[in-house]
Amino acid sequence: MAEDLRTLVEQVKAVSHPLRLRVLALLDAGELCVCQIAETLQVPQSSVSEALKELRRAGFLTERKEGRWVFVSVVKKNSIPLLKGLLAEAGALDEVLQDRLRAKEVQATAIPVVCSRVQKAAQPAPVAADA
Amino acid sequence: MAEDLRTLVEQVKAVSHPLRLRVLALLDAGELCVCQIAETLQVPQSSVSEALKELRRAGFLTERKEGRWVFVSVVKKNSIPLLKGLLAEAGALDEVLQDRLRAKEVQATAIPVVCSRVQKAAQPAPVAADA
DNA sequence: CGGTAATATCGGAAAATATCGAAATATATA
DNA sequence: TATATATTTCGATATTTTCCGATATTACCG
Secondary structure (H helix, E strand, O other), X not given: OOOOHHHHHHHHHHOOOHHHHHHHHHHOOOOEEHHHHHXXXXXXXXXXXXXXXXXXXXOOEEEEEEOOEEEEEEOOHHHOHHHHHHHHHHOOOHHHXXXXXXXXXXXXXXXXXXXXXXXXXXXXXXXXXXX | OOOOHHHHHHHHHHOOOHHXXXXXXXXXXXXXXXXXXXXXXXXXXXXXXXXXXXXXXXXXXXXXXXXXXXXXXXXXXXXXXXXXXXXHHHOOOHHHHHHXXXXXXXXXXXXXXXXXXXXXXXXXXXXXXXX
8 A cells, every 4th residue: 555645656666668568567476587488578678678667666466586687577466456456457468468478488488598589689680690 | 538649659659757646646536726736736727728738639638617617627537548547556555645634624625725836836936025 | 706597676658647727517495 | 790709729839758779787607
């Protein structure tokens, strides 16, 4: 529960953005690490990182570090009525359900493989051979 | 219930703003006309009008016209989980409760008086007498 | 240590939004 | 019709946000 209007507005702002809401709704189905999110949603890793920063600031996430991986998940949402209502709606959306299916697939692959795939995707462009 | 992510984000955006959220929370306590809102919150009437426009677009308001006055109120909120959660939080905030008290006071005055007061407040500045 | 892998932060140009006075639109009433 | 009144829309500026490649940071490994 927010304690003032300013805080509540900040929380709302945190989810008033397609990627951030998508990430939140995705995580509501279970924890993922940053590169898994980037791969699932097919967006640059830095964008995911920034999205997570905002969601964290709003108090919507908890984290668990495992080596260099950061696993993120949604806080117990009953403590935040706003989250409960929001995720109830989001969880019913096709796009969100599809993201979750995609996440399942991503999870079937070993994390280091997923991560390196995300790194590769960030490369400028593989300038067709120099031979 | 929003039917896609884009729509849901638009709804969230509509309330990711101090004035808009304040107005929504205020109206949750009962209908008011535009000038009553402006007077209660002590903000320019055009700002209230713009705030209402966004809230309307999001589907959060219903209107009732009475002469030149427009009375606005919040839609039945159980149909929108997001609203339910949000207003549950907002309704507990001091600032919102105080706004509602102020609205009660404003409602004790006849509407035309309130409206003209709001109009006056918009004047540039009453350049101290010409006698 | 040096190297590599995962994540975070920065830079900064483009796009979006906020703000509020002024002008335009209704809607009354005389 | 003319005038006043309540609300909406416009205009123009200021501020904030978005986006993502490049770079920094952190953590592990040999």
